[in-house]
Amino acid sequence: MDNIDNMNDRENIEKEYKKFLNDLEENLKDNPDFEYIKAKFIKLMLLFFDEIDYMREQYDEKIEKILERQSYFEDKINKVEELANGIEEEMRLNEEVEDRMITELLHPHLRNYDNDTECEVTCPYCGELFYIHVEGVEKEITCPYCDNPIEVDWNDSDNDKK
Ligand SMILES: [Zn+2]
Known part of the structure; x- marks a missing residue:
């Protein structure tokens, strides 16, 4: 230019x-x-x-x-x-x-969700989501958020997941 x-x-x-x-x-x-x-x-x-x-x-x-x-x-x-x-x-x-x-x-219970050994649970009392070990196969667990007892039906919870 x-x-x-x-x-x-x-x-x-x-x-x-x-x-x-x-x-x-x-x-x-x-x-x-x-x-x-x-x-x-x-x-x-x-x-x-x-x-x-x-x-x-x-x-x-x-x-x-x-x-x-x-x-x-x-x-x-x-x-x-x-x-x-x-x-x-x-x-x-x-x-x-x-x-x-x-x-x-x-929230240690939220750690590394693993499909094979852990299962997703939504508390019916407080609505919080957490994971439990499948290996324990307990019929009743305690919500880590509200301490309410939750009955676990393994067949149902499998359907819930879908
Ligand atoms: Zn709860």
């Missing part, structure tokens, strides 16, 4: 320069000093164009360095963001594990 603008500027200046040269030629060609003035003018303009080209090169180099530095910092920022996301995810996972551990500590 900047380069194209620069090019246009340079082209415009060259156009103006040629226009001025033609004008000089038309109006001063009978002047005995015309060739001298023209030569001086062209020399000056060549210096001027050299300076423009040099400035443009400097300018392009600077822009290139700025863009390089910009992409360097963008890379850095991306890496920091990735790192931060990783830490966030890790913290979230840790929190999940902590939550589960706290829940298990507070």
Whole structure:
């Protein structure tokens, strides 16, 4: 973009320069000093164009360095963001594990429900859900929440689960 603008500027200046040269030629060609003035003018303009080209090169180099530095910092920022996301995810996972551990500590009967050896029971008195071991096969258990005795009919509770 900047380069194209620069090019246009340079082209415009060259156009103006040629226009001025033609004008000089038309109006001063009978002047005995015309060739001298023209030569001086062209020399000056060549210096001027050299300076423009040099400035443009400097300018392009600077822009290139700025863009390089910009992409360097963008890379850095991306890496920091990735790192931060990783830490966030890790913290979230840790929190999940902590939550589960706290829940298990507070409610040991909720620990790792296992289909083969444990059975889900909903207390008919307080509505709380908990798990009992199938191995014990007791006819009557006590709700860990409200301490009410619950009669267990194993066939029924199997149907309830479905
Ligand atoms: Zn209960």
